[in-house]
Amino acid sequence: MAEPIDPEERSGVLEPANLARFAATWHAPHPGLANVVETYWHVAWSLGDEVVEQRIIEAPAVTVSVEHGDVPWPLVRTTPGPRAWTRTIRGAGEVLGIRLRPAGLAVVSDVPIGAPGTTAVDAEADARLHAILATVAAADSLDGRLRAADAALLAATADRVPTREGLTANAAVAAMSHAVRARSSGVLAGSSDRAVQRALASTVGMGPKAVARRIRLQEAARLLALPDATPADVASALGYADQAHLTNDLRTVAGVTPAAYVRSLRALAG
Template sequence: MGERPIDVTERSGVLVPSNLERFAARWSPPAGSIADVVDTYWAVEWNLASNEQVTQRILEFPAITVSIESGDVPAPFMITGVQRSAWVRTIRGTGTVFAIRLRPAGLAAISSLTASNLPAQTPLERGMDATLFDMMSAIAEAEDPATRADEVIAEARAATPPSHEHLLANAVVDTLSRTVRSRTGSRLAAEVGASERAVQRALQSTLGMGPKAVARRIRLQEVVRQLSIPGVDVSDIAVGLGYADQAHLIRDFRGVAGVTPGRYVRENSSSERGG
């Protein structure tokens, strides 16, 4: 399946769902040969009036992303580490972004950078990692960036295949994504066939955070998705996703999104009405 629009029913983490259509947000799958290092490609574009600006907030999946950007953007290439609160950027003018969301095993395959040392968002400069910078430059020059990304990332992966530890990190994130109610600790370790210590070490080395933080972020992405459903009840979401109670969900959501779920729903309803 090729490029397709990102739907509000999916876990995109976009905290203003109407922006998905407005910014022509779309997914594009990577080639199967690099599916263990690239999760997905995504792209957006915008053309705002001169007096308009949009504060875009995204509760991102726990992943490292590298992006190629043009127009009114901070830099031609950006790298975004795993964040503990919502990603925020003010959008102005015109622009485009083509982004590569990596699997946990991905960073080590294409870069010498370390996950734990990555800032939330920073321009990718050649002095930081010449190999990754040149790779992004080659993708940026291509007429079809997704196809070119498949090619250059496949070459990098062949030179530096994922280690057992990095593939374990992939398996842990896959397990948490499939079963959002999953608990961490011994149960998670048993599901992936490893020790708790090995799980902890694998996620710290690839994402810079432990299993509890990763599980929390994935579950909150599911909260965002469900809050986009008309007539949703927060207490039902809390029960369905295994929160101790509704208050726990509210605290967790407000801690990363900056607002309560109720206010979030009201704000989105207002934006959809144009208010």
């Protein structure tokens, strides 16, 4: 069942008004994919002659997607990097995204984490992932693509299960997502900091500090978009030493200060 992505959720979208404009929705994966897929999401747009620059502070996760219309490639893999994800959106199109859990990449793909960025999924370079996404893309409706995604991903888990290291990374990201203010060291009881470091590096391409920072900045973007939000209050709520530290983090990742971001949102709202 589709659930609209609420502007007040921690989505990382830096222009939250676009969530409704692009009919953004969450879709729950099959329960049997709990260790492999975090969520499915879908957006669709028809902009005419308008061009939109979309920015997102990505979750610390690899996303693979099936895309139609005015898009760079039909089958896509995106690995999070040190800066906010950006795309120029034009024309008309739609995207079904599959946000993987850290353990999921090794289950669905033959290509390790690699460098950050957005790339086309090539049949020769990654036959396993290409076959999964091509099956999804062949369906002729969103409901059909969701059913095809469940089926193809469940089939993938039948012959390749998540690794122990991948499950460690799953647990570490979940723990940091539920305790945004927590320190990144000692985040996972029963696992050493070094084990968590290795697990996250091999599955999402980030260390614990970078993962914690990314989750905290997603929460900062959510809080700053709320009515009457102030950068000082948000910095305090998220455990920053002071407003300057929040300002430096957000400017480094998203290219905008908290104060400027709040002003831009209020200008858009009139």
